[in-house]
Amino acid sequence: MLKERYEILLDCSPFESFEKSRQGLENAIDRVDELLLDDTPSEQLQLVYVQEDTTGGIKECYDVYEITPLDLRGCDDMNESMDGDFDSAMTSAGFGTDEDYGYFGD
Numbered sequence: 001m002l003k004e005r006y007e008i009l010l011d012c013s014p015f016e017s018f019e020k021s022r023q024g025l026e027n028a029i030d031r032v033d034e035l036l037l038d039d040t041p042s043e044q045l046q047l048v049y050v051q052e053d054t055t056g057g058i059k060e061c062y063d064v065y066e067i068t069p070l071d072l073r074g075c076d077d078m079n080e081s082m083d084g085d086f087d088s089a090m091t092s093a094g095f096g097t098d099e100d101y102g103y104f105g106d
Contacts, residue, residue, distance in 0.1 A: 002051050008032060009046040020049070036067065044047065050104070 004020035016031060018024040032047050045067045051060040093105040 004051050007048050007050050011044055
């Protein structure tokens, strides 16, 4: 008989397990959200589905979802220096002036 569960991994190490059920998945996702709010220090936070055989060996394992430090930074670190700047937006879109592309005439 296979053992199935959802498991939270912190930095690729087992942290907390939940039964494989709808409620177990919801509890695991809630726990991941709590860990994110608590600013749990880690390089990587994952929620995985694990299937073990009768000997305890992992038969199947796949990500339910993964959060990396880039995702943990939130919107406060966004560079919004060009918000509302029409000229820089148009230049970025390829509609800049000749000077924007390094041409200053003869």
